[in-house]
Amino acid sequence: MALKRPTGEALADAVQASTGYAFKDKRLLETALTHSSAVKAASNNERLEFLGDRVLGLVVADMLFQKFPDAPEGEIAPRFNALVDSRTCSEIGVLMELETLVRADAALKARSRGSGGSYLADAVEALIAAIYVDGGIEAARQFILRYWEPRSRMVVTKPRNPKSELQEWIAKSSESRPEYVIEKREGPDHQPVFTVAVQVNGFAPSIGTGGSRRAAEEAAASAFLLREGVWDSAPSPETL
Structure with missing residues (x-):
């Protein structure tokens, strides 16, 4: 049986252990760790996620500029x-073991167990915003540096863009352009699954699936490039 998710002081203590920050506003912390899929939740972390993304960008940009x-x-x-x-x-959410602290739909958490998932990324960004609102920019900066600074020293490889590479490959021999068509959309609104076909004149279509239309289109383009021998293997995730 899964351990019961902590709340109140227990939640604040668990977060302090992984972030180094002690929250004054426990309700703000609870909101930061509540996903929009959570059943009967009075509020969720979508607004905080929006703010946290911007705070993270500012701190990381400044860190790299100085470093x-x-x-x-x-x-x-x-x-x-x-x-x-x-x-x-x-x-980073997996590293912090946030899956035990985030309130979210049980099926969503089960599907993402061990591999992170977008709900954990959302929670990390929301947590950054909550620290910023509760303790100011310096508190948020210290948390971000704690996890992101070590990664800044590692080698970064630029991820491949399957849609751009497919379009460039087609353009070498034809004036046609890849066309992406949504075949179907399944799942609940908070966790959709898109199936997309990429169609190119003179070629059989390729199919891809993903949690967003863009991800499904990229999967379809990757499948096309692999099938036609343009790529030898699927691209690896961006490396840090």
Whole structure:
């Protein structure tokens, strides 16, 4: 049986252990760790997620600006993009063991168990915002540096863009353009699954699925490139 999710002081103590920050407003903390999928929740973390994304971007940009004083924009931009990417936030959520603290739909948590998932990325960004609102920018900065600064020293590889690469490959031999068509949309509003087909004149369509239309289109383009031998293997996730 899963352990009961802590609330109140127990939740605040657990968060302090992983963030180094002691919340004054426990209700704000509870909101930050409540996903929109949570049943009967009076509020959720969507607004805080919006703010946290911006606070994270500012702190990371400043960190990189100070840390790499001689690096040109073209060098630090991909590093910045990797550090603020939702996959990085999700990985940090797993590292912090936030899945035991976030209030969310049980089925959603079960599907994402062990692999993070967007709900954990959302929670991390919302937690950043909550720390900022509760304790100010310096408190948020200290939390962000605690987890993001070590990653800034690691090698960053720019992720491949399957849609752009497919369009460039087609353009070499044809004036046609890839066309993406939604085949179906399944699942609840907070956790949809899209199935998309990419169609190119003279080729069989390829199918891809994902949690957003964009992700499904990228999956379809990747499948096309792999099938036609343009790619030898699927692209690895962006590396930090």
